[in-house]
Amino acid sequence: MSSVQTLTVANEETEIRLDRWFKRHFPDVNHGLLEKWLRSGNVRVDGKRAKSNQRLEAGQEIRVPPIPAPPAPSQESRPVVIDERMARDLMDCVIYKDDDILALNKPPGLAVQGGTGMSDKHIDAMLDVLKFERFERPRLVHRLDKDTSGVLVLGRTPAAAAKLAAAFKGRAAQKLYWALVVGVPKISQGLIDAPLAKLPGRAGEKVAVDEDAGKRAVTLYRVVDSALRRAAWLEMQPRTGRTHQLRAHCLLLETPILGDGKYGGKDAIIEGSGISRKLHLHARALRLPHPKGGTLELTAELPSHMAASFAFFGFEERQAGKPFEAFDED
Numbered sequence: 440m441s442s443v444q445t446l447t448v449a450n451e452e453t454e455i456r457l458d459r460w461f462k463r464h465f466p467d468v469n470h471g472l473l474e475k476w477l478r479s480g481n482v483r484v485d486g487k488r489a490k491s492n493q494r495l496e497a498g499q500e501i502r503v504p505p506i507p508a509p510p511a512p513s514q515e516s517r518p519v520v521i522d523e524r525m526a527r528d529l530m531d532c533v534i535y536k537d538d539d540i541l542a543l544n545k546p547p548g549l550a551v552q553g554g555t556g557m558s559d560k561h562i563d564a565m566l567d568v569l570k571f572e573r574f575e576r577p578r579l580v581h582r583l584d585k586d587t588s589g590v591l592v593l594g595r596t597p598a599a600a601a602k603l604a605a606a607f608k609g610r611a612a613q614k615l616y617w618a619l620v621v622g623v624p625k626i627s628q629g630l631i632d633a634p635l636a637k638l639p640g641r642a643g644e645k646v647a648v649d650e651d652a653g654k655r656a657v658t659l660y661r662v663v664d665s666a667l668r669r670a671a672w673l674e675m676q677p678r679t680g681r682t683h684q685l686r687a688h689c690l691l692l693e694t695p696i697l698g699d700g701k702y703g704g705k706d707a708i709i710e711g712s713g714i715s716r717k718l719h720l721h722a723r724a725l726r727l728p729h730p731k732g733g734t735l736e737l738t739a740e741l742p743s744h745m746a747a748s749f750a751f752f753g754f755e756e757r758q759a760g761k762p763f764e765a766f767d768e769d
Contacts, residue, residue: 451597454495460495463575472507482502482504483502485499529568541594544589544590545589545722548586551585588742590739591722614677621709631657631658631688634648635654645701645702656684659676674723683702686699696720697748715747
């Protein structure tokens with residue numbers, strides 16, 4: 440067991456919550472123990488009692504009581520082994536970096552986080568690769584589905600991560616997606632306002648339109664181009680952030696996303712064309728407030744399977760114009 444310590448809040452830790460500060464510096468101290476220390480006054484900020492959700496300021500001094508020795512590691516636990524190729528591939532995904540923000544062009548098939556039945560290979564487990572010159576690893580502030588590619592943003596400091604997460608939660612961050620769908624929507628441009636609810640039972644993480652129990656889900660869409668009646672290129676801007684929102688809304692248009700067997704089944708496949716059966720959904724652009732002020736706009740290139748499908752149908756990226764341009768006029 441350690442002795443009593445007094446630590447100073449660093450400049451990059453401004454606005455971080457006290458409980459998250461503890462998680463960063465003392466990962467073996469669980470929330471229950473921290474709350475016990477706070478109630479008894481064993482943890483203090485500048486000599487005063489504090490609460491776990493208190494926001495810290497640079498220069499404040501935190502009294503830390505003796506830390507119990509960490510438990511012996513379980514034989515079942517095993518670290519994620521990151522080889523040089525995995526590290527290089529992840530670093531090659533970086534499309535933007537400054538003191539506060541790191542942005543990736545996430546490849547399809549790579550999960551953002553782990554979960555039941557998921558592989559150990561996911562971005563959250565490999566964040567140490569993305570520290571670059573920093574001591575601490577960046578933080579996830581939003582998510583993309585495993586099979587969806589495109590812009591993924593991380594915060595490089597606790598303060599930046601908090602502001603970015605608030606931007607996503609408060610809908611200040613604008614997302615723009617590209618999708619190839621099977622068939623062509625009857626209406627070439629419009630707004631889908633259809634509530635979505637998770638399906639019960641063994642359906643897995645899947646949603647469906649539910650007017651009674653669903654949560655409101657709103658998507659703006661437009662057809663950029665189409666190839667006869669076989670396929671269409673959609674540009675979509677979700678105004679809400681429901682699970683699988685775009686996939687469910689495309690199904691509602693009777694044009695499932697190409698390769699989306701989970702929602703479209705066999706109707707999501709174009710047979711005999713040689714087109715990839717991977718999901719054709721890409722987070723093309725993101726516009727959001729920068730933690731230090733101003734607006735940042737990020738764009739991600741198409742993954743190889745979507746680029747090949749665009750070429751097959753004769754779609755050219757310049758047809759879409761500038762990101763958000765069509766929807767800014769609404």
